[in-house]
Amino acid sequence: MKLIELAKELNVSAESIKQFIQDFDLDLVDCISTQFEVKEDFEKFARENVDFLKLYETDLDKNKTVDQIAETINQPKDKIEKAIEENPSNIFDNGLFRSSISSYGIDQKLGGNYKFVYNYFGNKTKLQQRDFIGYRDLFFYISDILEPFLNPQQTKDWGIHKPAGIILYGPPGSGKIFWANKIAEIINYKFKEVKKHYLGTSFIDGNQTNFNDFLVTMMKEDKVLLFLDDFDEIMMERNAENNVASCNLETQEIILHHVSKFESEGVLMVGSANSVADIDEEILAPGRFDVVIPVFPPNAAERSEIILYSMTKNLDKDSLLFKILKNNKADKIPFWSETVKKMKVFSNTMLIDFTQSLKKRIKNRYQRTKDEKLKIDETLLNGALRDAAAKLTEEYLNQIAQFLNDVIINNLDDFQMRIHALKSELETYQSVETPRREIGFMHNDEDNV
Structure with a gap:
C-alpha cells in the first residue's frame, strides 16, 4: 500500500505522517520504501494508533504559544523554549509558533514516554540492511519535488509540472551521485551518466557523433535520468572574470535548445555542482534547471x-x-x-x-x-x-x-x-x-x- 493511500484511508494527511517520522527519528527503512510503499510494521502502527496521528496532525497545523505547548505535553516552559530556540524563524512576531512545530515532537526530544511508538519498529532493522542512513529531511524534501512524477493528478489538479532539470549542489564528497541515483529509483527512471567524451564530437564505428546526437537518442528512450557531473563548470556564466571553454558553451546551447522537450519526452537531467553561484541565469530560468537541492x-x-x-x-x-x-x-x-x-x-x-x-x-x-x-x-x-x-x-x-x-x-x-x-x-x-x-x-x- 502506498503512503498516500494509507493516509487517505485513515483520514490523516501524508505530510503530517512524513513529519511524524522525522520528529520521532524513525528509520525510513522501517516505515516506507523508496517508492513510498508502507512497511508492514508502520501500517500496523498507523491503524492501531490513528487517534494519536490525528491528534499529532491537529497540533502540527495549529499556531501555538509556549504556554499552550507546555499544557499539551506537560513539560516545563524553559525546557520547551530551549528545545526550539535553534529554530527562531518558526516564531511569529506575536509570539505564536508556526504550525511546522509539533508539541509531541518537542516532548519526544525532552524524554516523553512514547514506547507505544517504538514497540513497533526502530530496533528490529539491522544496520547492514539499510538503504541509506539519516537524511530523512532531504529524502522527504526531494520526494515532494518529485511528486508530479509519482502523482500525475497533481499536474491535472494544480498545474504543477515535472521539473525538466534538477541541480544537486554541495561540497565534494557529500554524496551527490548517490542522491541522483536515489532520484532515479524514486521515479523509476533509468540512470544514465553523461560521460565527458559525450559532450564533444567523437567517432563510433566510423560514424561521427556529437552531444546533440546523444541527447536526441536519449529522448527516444523511455524514462531516462541523465546525470551530468561538473555542472557548475560546464554551465558557468559568461563574463569578464570567467573564461568559459568553447566546448562548454556549445554544451550549454545544446541543452537550452532541447530542455523544453525533456518533460514530454520522459527525460530528467540532473546536474551535480559544488556551487550554484556562478551558473548562468539562463540555465536557472523557470522550466529549465529551476530546482536546486542542497546535499549537506x-x-x-x-x-x-x-x-x-x-x-x-x-x-x-x-x-x-x-x-x-x-x-x-x-x-x-x-x-x-x-x-x-x-x-x-x-x-x-x-x-x-x-x-x-x-x-x-x-x-x-x-x-x-x-x-x-x-x-x-x-x-x-x-x-x-x-x-x-x-x-x-x-x-x-x-x-x-x-x-x-x-x-x-x-x-x-x-x-x-x-x-x-x-x-x-x-x-x-x-x-x-x-x-x-x-x-x-x-x-x-x-x-x-
Missing part, C-alpha cells in the same frame, strides 16, 4: 551511523574484526560519539577514508599481538583521524563556506537546522593568527623551533 555533509548523528555502517558492512559475525569491534562495544553507535565530535564538516568520503584507515591499523596491531581483545584506543582512532583529515584542506573549507552562502540564498526555510549546525561546525576552523616572534636573538629559555 553528514551531521554528527549521521557521522556515527555512517562510520558504524562502514566498519560492519558485510562482516561475518565470526570475523576477527567484528569480534574486536564487539569487545570494544564499537559495534554500537555510542562508542563513536566522541570521535565524530572531532570530525566537524567531514564529508562522506572522509568518513569512509577514516574507516578504511582504522581497519588497516586494527589489522596491523592484531598481526603483531594476536590478541582478539585488543583495545581500539586513542592511538588507533587519532591515527585514522589524521589520515582522513588530509582532505580537510583550506580549499575544502572554502567550498563549505560557499555552500553555506548558496543554501542560505536558495533553501533557507527548508533546512534551517542543518544550516545552523554546519555553520557552527565551520566556525570552529576559523584560524587564529599566530603571534610573531620578536626580531632578535633567541633567549636561552626559549624552545628550539
Whole structure:
C-alpha cells in the first residue's frame, strides 16, 4: 500500500505522517520504501494508533504559544523554549509558533514516554540492511519535488509540472551521485551518466557523433535520468572574470535548445555542482534547471551511523574484526560519539577514508599481538583521524563556506537546522593568527623551533 493511500484511508494527511517520522527519528527503512510503499510494521502502527496521528496532525497545523505547548505535553516552559530556540524563524512576531512545530515532537526530544511508538519498529532493522542512513529531511524534501512524477493528478489538479532539470549542489564528497541515483529509483527512471567524451564530437564505428546526437537518442528512450557531473563548470556564466571553454558553451546551447522537450519526452537531467553561484541565469530560468537541492555533509548523528555502517558492512559475525569491534562495544553507535565530535564538516568520503584507515591499523596491531581483545584506543582512532583529515584542506573549507552562502540564498526555510549546525561546525576552523616572534636573538629559555 502506498503512503498516500494509507493516509487517505485513515483520514490523516501524508505530510503530517512524513513529519511524524522525522520528529520521532524513525528509520525510513522501517516505515516506507523508496517508492513510498508502507512497511508492514508502520501500517500496523498507523491503524492501531490513528487517534494519536490525528491528534499529532491537529497540533502540527495549529499556531501555538509556549504556554499552550507546555499544557499539551506537560513539560516545563524553559525546557520547551530551549528545545526550539535553534529554530527562531518558526516564531511569529506575536509570539505564536508556526504550525511546522509539533508539541509531541518537542516532548519526544525532552524524554516523553512514547514506547507505544517504538514497540513497533526502530530496533528490529539491522544496520547492514539499510538503504541509506539519516537524511530523512532531504529524502522527504526531494520526494515532494518529485511528486508530479509519482502523482500525475497533481499536474491535472494544480498545474504543477515535472521539473525538466534538477541541480544537486554541495561540497565534494557529500554524496551527490548517490542522491541522483536515489532520484532515479524514486521515479523509476533509468540512470544514465553523461560521460565527458559525450559532450564533444567523437567517432563510433566510423560514424561521427556529437552531444546533440546523444541527447536526441536519449529522448527516444523511455524514462531516462541523465546525470551530468561538473555542472557548475560546464554551465558557468559568461563574463569578464570567467573564461568559459568553447566546448562548454556549445554544451550549454545544446541543452537550452532541447530542455523544453525533456518533460514530454520522459527525460530528467540532473546536474551535480559544488556551487550554484556562478551558473548562468539562463540555465536557472523557470522550466529549465529551476530546482536546486542542497546535499549537506553528514551531521554528527549521521557521522556515527555512517562510520558504524562502514566498519560492519558485510562482516561475518565470526570475523576477527567484528569480534574486536564487539569487545570494544564499537559495534554500537555510542562508542563513536566522541570521535565524530572531532570530525566537524567531514564529508562522506572522509568518513569512509577514516574507516578504511582504522581497519588497516586494527589489522596491523592484531598481526603483531594476536590478541582478539585488543583495545581500539586513542592511538588507533587519532591515527585514522589524521589520515582522513588530509582532505580537510583550506580549499575544502572554502567550498563549505560557499555552500553555506548558496543554501542560505536558495533553501533557507527548508533546512534551517542543518544550516545552523554546519555553520557552527565551520566556525570552529576559523584560524587564529599566530603571534610573531620578536626580531632578535633567541633567549636561552626559549624552545628550539
